Amino acid sequence: MKRAVRSRRKVYGQLLVHARRQPHREFCGILAGQDGLITQAFPANNVAADPVRNYEIAPKEIVRLMGKLRKRRLGFLGICHSHPNWLDTNEPSPKDIALAYYSEAIYFIVTPRPYATTPIRAFSIRDGRAIELEIQVLP
Ligand SMILES: [Zn+2]
Numbered sequence: 824m825k826r827a828v829r830s831r832r833k834v835y836g837q838l839l840v841h842a843r844r845q846p847h848r849e850f851c852g853i854l855a856g857q858d859g860l861i862t863q864a865f866p867a868n869n870v871a872a873d874p875v876r877n878y879e880i881a882p883k884e885i886v887r888l889m890g891k892l893r894k895r896r897l898g899f900l901g902i903c904h905s906h907p908n909w910l911d912t913n914e915p916s917p918k919d920i921a922l923a924y925y926s927e928a929i930y931f932i933v934t935p936r937p938y939a940t941t942p943i944r945a946f947s948i949r950d951g952r953a954i955e956l957e958i959q960v961l962p
Contacts, residue, residue, distance in 0.1 A: 825957040828901075828929050828945050830854075830861040832960050837864050838933050839942055842905035846935035851878040853885075854901035854931060855892050860961070861900050861929075865891065869904075877918065878904040901929035901945075908935045913944050915953040923948035929956065 834854070841850045841864075851869050856862040867884050871877035880902075892899055902925065906913050913934040915923075923930060926949040933943050945956040 825955065826947070827957040827959050828861070829859060829959045829961055831856075832962055834861050834864045835943060835958075835960050838903055838905075838931065839935075841866055842933040842935040842942075843937070845905075846908045848874045848907055849876070849878040849904050850933075851880055851902070851904040853880070853888055853892075853899060854903055854929065855895075855897040856900050857896075857898060859900070863895075863897060864903060875907060899925075899928070901925075901931060903931035903933060905933040905935060910934070913939070913941070915946055915948060920948055920951055920953055923953075926950075931958075 849869055852864050852866040854861045854864055865888050867880040867888065869878045870881045871879040889899065913932040915932065930946045930948055931943055943958060945958050946953045947956055
């Protein structure tokens with residue numbers, strides 16, 4: 824059985840909107856919530872040298888976002904990014920796996936493709952291995 828991650832429907836919708844707003848480059852952000860339930864997504868600037876193929880959140884921005892989370896009493900639960908619509912899948916790339924520094928985090932990968940069967944997929948990435956998680960979308 825797949826392990827599951829729970830997300831509010833609102834967050835799921837926001838991630839699709841962000842990804843589709845800039846379908847030719849990767850968007851990124853962090854996921855936050857309480858008790859394992861993702862209740863909010865905070866978009867971040869993609870400062871990667873090549874934002875068409877990669878994503879990178881500046882350390883300064885991570886610090887700023889973590890402060891925001893603390894103020895709202897939210898826990899850091901994961902990182903989200905999109906894969907531009909010319910990529911086939913929203914699966915972790917070798918680079919995504921290599922750069923997954925937060926072993927406790929859940930990695931959401933979004934595709935802006937309008938007819939994707941799984942527009943958002945969730946992965947746990949640790950020790951160089953990605954395991955897909957089921958996303959339970961709650962009201
Ligand atoms: Zn990626």
